[in-house]
Amino acid sequence: MPVKEFKLPDVGEGVAEGELVSWLVAPGDRVEEDQPVAEVETDKALVEVPSRYDGTVEELFVEEGDIVPVGDVIISFRVGEGDEGGEATAESDADTTETEGDATEPVVDTGTGADADPDTDAREPATPSGRTFAPPSARRLARELGVDIAAVDGSGPGGRIGEADVRAHAEGGAGDADATDSGSDEAPAPTPTDVGSGGRTSAVKKRGGDGTAEGSATTAVASDAPEPAGRETTLATPATRKVARELGVDVDDVPTDETRDGEAFVTGEDVRAYAEALESGESPEAEASEATVEGSAPEPEPVDASPTPPDSTDETVPYRGVRRTIGKQMERSKFTAPHVTHHDTAEVDALVEAREELKPRAEEEGVTLTYMPFVMKAIVAGLKEYPSLNSELREDDEEIVLKGDYNLGIAVATDAGLMVPVVEDVDEKGLFELAEEVSDLASRARERKLKPAEMKGGTFSITNFGAIGGEYATPIINYPETAILGLGAVEERPVVRDGEVVAAPTLPLSLSIDHRVIDGAVAAEFANSVMEHLEHPLLLLTQ
Structure with missing residues (x-):
């Protein structure tokens, strides 16, 4: 049966390498075409890599945690196991097989033909699991050396036994026998x-x-x-x-x-x-x-190749994958676009009341209604009035592109770092539809199930640090966009009304802009427009 090697495919646009996070199969496992065999983290997302073959996993060539370039062999499959073959010989590629019925007495293929002399057919005892993972060459060597293949400890992935394992087992047994026969006090060779x-x-x-x-x-x-x-x-x-x-x-x-x-x-x-x-x-x-x-076997000593001193409490964390991408993107944005941040606060009594009135209706439709859909609609209203904040500066072409679409990126904190899935065509969707889509994207972002395409095409971004705690910040623009709005927590804070200080629900806003494209006055006017729509949510019905 032929062995097919499988290379790491291109798992996303522009991706040159990925970290193999986890194997979903082990040597000896049966797989079907399109069945996921591994999880690979790129600089954009965590994706599952499907098999291109029906067959049995032969060998894993990459360890979990390794960085693998696209096009490198990561796994091999033994295919065609269901085909009827000719008479097997000692040189056949047949591997261990199991009978369907009795799991307590598995039949192990020794590589001999069906017509072979029963005296020469040395059947190998099975492992407790009913399987012994070893290639034909290792099995043939075991028969030649008189080694019980099931008693050999495999050093390969999943306990796979190689020729070196067979030789080590044989030489170890021979050495013990020689030492016993000679009566020598010296250690075996x-x-x-x-x-x-x-x-x-x-x-x-x-x-x-x-x-x-x-x-x-x-x-x-x-x-x-x-x-x-x-x-x-x-x-x-x-x-x-x-x-x-x-x-x-x-x-x-x-x-x-x-x-x-x-x-x-x-x-x-x-x-x-x-x-x-x-x-x-x-x-x-x-x-x-x-x-x-000197004649005495050395005691194994643990090998510590780490540059960190043994008594150090420091911990080293790999800087790669999504974390490295975030770092490069933030560095590029901060050192390319001159940032200016405008802060303001919206008094959102009416918004809180409107949300409370709509929550029961949203629950009937299976939707959890947060403040985010209201903010998204208010932002679109502001972008239509001040299009320079929905733009991109193309320096090489010396032009500013005012985007006609309103695709808002929503920053989501995950265990792997910050991800920004994009909600497209916000201007064409209702509050409940936006709430459902944001919830779905955020959930799949935390589960690392976003597709790379779902994090592209944004024209403006929102980051909600208030969900964790805090009022104001200086968000970094999601370059090449030109603006990002940060949201504080909706809480009661002291405000002045009619000359008196009262408690009222407020929403702090932090707007960062690319000062090459957007003037400070325009940023303030945009913020005022957003606040007006949040303070008077009925205006959102006009969008």
């Missing part, structure tokens, strides 16, 4: 699990002409600098290879304890530890080698 950096497995090996792994790990010799591993093939994630390039290290020279299907697998920590050892001139495997030569 080191196996691949005995040597390496800090007592870890060494995966140094080369492939012969037939594709099988040859040779075994050897003890490193202490020297002034670590000896390069000198492998011909090394598996590593794109993020690890990037670290290696930055540190000037060849991943084929980095000692490692991990393997994936018989190939050495190098992590970012391995690369950093090797680079530090090169700088200090000390071999990372010298201590393990000396202990082995």
